[in-house]
Amino acid sequence: MTDGLAPGPDGEPRCWWAVSAPEYVRYHDEEWGRPVRDDRGLFERLCLEAFQSGLSWLTILRKREAFRAAFAGFDPAAVAEFGEHDVARLMADAGIVRNRAKVEAAIGNARAAEAMRADGESLSELIWSFAPRRHEPPRTRADVPAVTPESTALANELKRRGFRFVGPTTAYALMQACGLVDDHLAGCAARELGRPRFRRLAPADGTATARELLAAVRPAARAPADRPFVFANFVATLDGRAAVAGRTTALGSEADLEMLLELRGLADAVLIGTGTLRAEGYGRLMRSEERRAHRSSAGLAPDPPAVVIARGLDVPWEAGLFAAPEQPVLVYTGSQGKAPAVAAPVEVVRLEDPAPAAVLADLRRRSVRSLLCEGGPRLLGALLASGLVDELFLTLAPLLTGEHAAPRLVEGRELPELERARLGWVLRAGDELFLRYAL
Numbered sequence: 001m002t003d004g005l006a007p008g009p010d011g012e013p014r015c016w017w018a019v020s021a022p023e024y025v026r027y028h029d030e031e032w033g034r035p036v037r038d039d040r041g042l043f044e045r046l047c048l049e050a051f052q053s054g055l056s057w058l059t060i061l062r063k064r065e066a067f068r069a070a071f072a073g074f075d076p077a078a079v080a081e082f083g084e085h086d087v088a089r090l091m092a093d094a095g096i097v098r099n100r101a102k103v104e105a106a107i108g109n110a111r112a113a114e115a116m117r118a119d120g121e122s123l124s125e126l127i128w129s130f131a132p133r134r135h136e137p138p139r140t141r142a143d144v145p146a147v148t149p150e151s152t153a154l155a156n157e158l159k160r161r162g163f164r165f166v167g168p169t170t171a172y173a174l175m176q177a178c179g180l181v182d183d184h185l186a187g188c189a190a191r192e193l194g195r196p197r198f199r200r201l202a203p204a205d206g207t208a209t210a211r212e213l214l215a216a217v218r219p220a221a222r223a224p225a226d227r228p229f230v231f232a233n234f235v236a237t238l239d240g241r242a243a244v245a246g247r248t249t250a251l252g253s254e255a256d257l258e259m260l261l262e263l264r265g266l267a268d269a270v271l272i273g274t275g276t277l278r279a280e281g282y283g284r285l286m287r288s289e290e291r292r293a294h295r296s297s298a299g300l301a302p303d304p305p306a307v308v309i310a311r312g313l314d315v316p317w318e319a320g321l322f323a324a325p326e327q328p329v330l331v332y333t334g335s336q337g338k339a340p341a342v343a344a345p346v347e348v349v350r351l352e353d354p355a356p357a358a359v360l361a362d363l364r365r366r367s368v369r370s371l372l373c374e375g376g377p378r379l380l381g382a383l384l385a386s387g388l389v390d391e392l393f394l395t396l397a398p399l400l401t402g403e404h405a406a407p408r409l410v411e412g413r414e415l416p417e418l419e420r421a422r423l424g425w426v427l428r429a430g431d432e433l434f435l436r437y438a439l
């Protein structure tokens with residue numbers, strides 16, 4: 001086992017610090033590094049991390065229920081009202097850590113959190129705004145920092161707002177605990193355990209990760225001779241919207257993103273519409289080393305090329321997709337125009353008429369056997385209308401945006417192809433439903 005990994009009670013590798021007590025194993029597997037996004041949850045972690053300083057985390061874990069009872073379930077509004085008699089009560093409570101400075105800091109921090117709420121701000125939004133954009137899994141103990149520029153900035157901002165006992169080290173512990181960074185070592189079993197799980201509703205059959213569910217899809221093996229196997233990912237609200245305020249980001253949850261990233265993991269290439277690029281920008285398609293390694297082990301290129309069809313070469317070249325030197329892009333166009341120099345390796349392919357069928361035939365000649373379509377309604381609509389989609393992975397977000405009464409994609413009124421589609425599975429994660437259609 002590499003430096004920093006140790007076998008847990010089931011023999012699976014875990015972060016070195018997690019295996020010495022059953023409480024640690026449970027906390028490590030089920031909580032540490034998982035996103036906490038609600039104000040109450042974050043306030044609880046903030047207080048407990050502050051109480052921990054100078055003590056072992058195991059001490060805090062063992063006292064956690066007593067802390068919750070003593071601190072009104074860490075409801076910031078309730079704790080903000082605590083007065084002298086509460087301080088006396090807490091100092092007499094052997095179930096918690098009786099340190100007057102820390103007890104008073106917890107009450108002061110509740111008041112600071114309440115002051116934010118009164119100003120229309122949220123503790124969660126503030127804390128999450130310090131999450132780094134990129135965070136690679138640490139490979140050894142030495143790769144796990146104690147302090148980072150982001151944690152120092154977060155500590156300073158909290159201090160400025162009157163929070164106490166949250167220095168840069170405690171702030172980093174909070175970022176790790178609440179999933180702003182995922183510091184489970186590469187190879188730790190919790191990385192797998194931490195993935196969203198999907199409940200299989202139809203056919204009903206327990207829960208599974210997206211990777212487990214998609215293992216049987218094998219799109220490349222099902223490619224016809226003259227074009228790639230085409231599978232599409234799409235998310236829609238219950239009232240049939242494909243975007244909110246011009247973007248899809250507000251629609252899907254973490255489970256939706258996980259499904260999308262795992263679908264990307266299966267594709268020889270990924271088709272993206274120019275409208276989507278304009279709205280979402282994109283970046284490198286495979287976001288983590290773990291997913292790149294998984295692709296390599298399946299015999300795929302670590303970074304799938306992105307495919308863009310821009311009939312008039314009206315491409316948003318400033319989009320993030322073109323800024324990553326590791327991300328190859330193929331641009332199909334009927335235009336004689338030239339592409340500007342960008343960081344990504346771009347190949348412009350000229351076809352007299354870059355209609356979807358001609359593009360797919362060219363991709364197949366280039367050995368692309370599986371193509372994931374992530375286009376918006378226009379590109380996906382064009383592919384569906386040409387009968388070029390083999391499978392559709394549709395996420396239904398429970399959001400009702402109020403513009404349409406009927407779930408159009410499900411009823412198939414706007415996309416009549418779906419009336420003939422065969423429903424493969426219905427999954428549920430959180431409030432979202434995941435439908436798989438064979439077309």
Ligand SMILES: NC(=O)c1ccc[n+]([C@@H]2O[C@H](COP(=O)([O-])OP(=O)(O)OC[C@H]3O[C@@H](n4cnc5c(N)ncnc54)[C@H](OP(=O)(O)O)[C@@H]3O)[C@@H](O)[C@H]2O)c1
Pocket residue numbers: 233234235236241242243246247248249272273274275276277279280309310311312313314355356374375376377378379380382
């Ligand atoms: N809900 C979701 O899952 C999802 C997914 C992606 C995007 N979106 C959202 O959808 C919106 C963008 O949608 P969109 O429909 O405008 O973008 P899109 O489908 O991604 O791109 C449309 C563009 O693709 C090009 N294209 C190439 N061949 C085409 C063909 N045969 N038929 C139609 N277009 C073709 C066209 O550009 P040329 O005229 O230059 O050829 C067209 O303007 C954004 O708000 C985005 O956030 C939602």
